[in-house]
Amino acid sequence: MNEPIRDKESGLSNAERAPKLKLVSQSTYLKEAALKNLFLVCACVAVAGVALIFVFVGWRGWPVFSEIGVGKFLLGKEWLPTEQLFGILPLFVGSLVVTIGALALGTPLAVGTAVFLSEIASHRVRAIVRPAVELLAGVPSVIYGFFGLLVLRPIIAKLTGSLGFGPLTAWIVLAIMIVPTIATLTEDALRSLPPGIREASYAMGATTWQTISRVLLPAAKIGIVDAIILGMGRAIGETMAVLMVVGNAPVFFHGLGQPISTLTSQIVMDMPYAAGMHRTALFGMAIILFLVSMGLVGIVRFIQRLREEQ
Numbered sequence: 001m002n003e004p005i006r007d008k009e010s011g012l013s014n015a016e017r018a019p020k021l022k023l024v025s026q027s028t029y030l031k032e033a034a035l036k037n038l039f040l041v042c043a044c045v046a047v048a049g050v051a052l053i054f055v056f057v058g059w060r061g062w063p064v065f066s067e068i069g070v071g072k073f074l075l076g077k078e079w080l081p082t083e084q085l086f087g088i089l090p091l092f093v094g095s096l097v098v099t100i101g102a103l104a105l106g107t108p109l110a111v112g113t114a115v116f117l118s119e120i121a122s123h124r125v126r127a128i129v130r131p132a133v134e135l136l137a138g139v140p141s142v143i144y145g146f147f148g149l150l151v152l153r154p155i156i157a158k159l160t161g162s163l164g165f166g167p168l169t170a171w172i173v174l175a176i177m178i179v180p181t182i183a184t185l186t187e188d189a190l191r192s193l194p195p196g197i198r199e200a201s202y203a204m205g206a207t208t209w210q211t212i213s214r215v216l217l218p219a220a221k222i223g224i225v226d227a228i229i230l231g232m233g234r235a236i237g238e239t240m241a242v243l244m245v246v247g248n249a250p251v252f253f254h255g256l257g258q259p260i261s262t263l264t265s266q267i268v269m270d271m272p273y274a275a276g277m278h279r280t281a282l283f284g285m286a287i288i289l290f291l292v293s294m295g296l297v298g299i300v301r302f303i304q305r306l307r308e309e310q
Contacts, residue, residue: 081270133179192223237264
């Protein structure tokens, strides 16, 4: 019979010298089960928080739809709570005007910043520019409001011959505010592209600009659209900065330097003194904002699914 090979120095066989597998202790299983349940509780708390907010806002705001009517509330052209007129169409249009204008100004700036950081900037320059862009996300919105109120408003007033309150001032302020969101996500989308795409473009004789404009940006378009939609959610939900510069007049948009109001700013202005149906209408506006946010998140999830399928 073949005898096991033994080490000359220790006199032990290979099987005896091999490390023995230790069984997992019962306490380890208990710890893992406890951590699993803890993470499950954290996830449930997050979902429950969203559900409770939706239920609370819906419960407080639903009477405005049942008593006033969906059509009169959503399509009404006058917001005069003292006369029991609760039409939010001018406020909704104001929110859209402010958001679309901010995207029009902020998206090129943010995408250009992302392209510069991802494809052009040196390591030293990138180490300076990227923290500066990220710092914009940490500035309180009231600081942006002060900047717009004290610096931008007088300039806009001279340019438009008005008081300076209105969409144009809000566009500039919000454009700066959404740059970090769009720029960071766009840079991630560009950096996630396979390196072979760049190498193949340069091998074909393309310049840096041709590679960026005709290869990289089209290849990362889904991620860029995703970033723009998230920036849109940031802009449409902003309150304090918009409240300070938009003028807060619940009328339709009729000029870059003319005051308007948005859903968020009107809620903040009216909530301290609102009562009865007026207060219920404000919760109704909150429902609309909640549904818009849910729609934007749904669009982002759909775009991410398209990107995964590609």
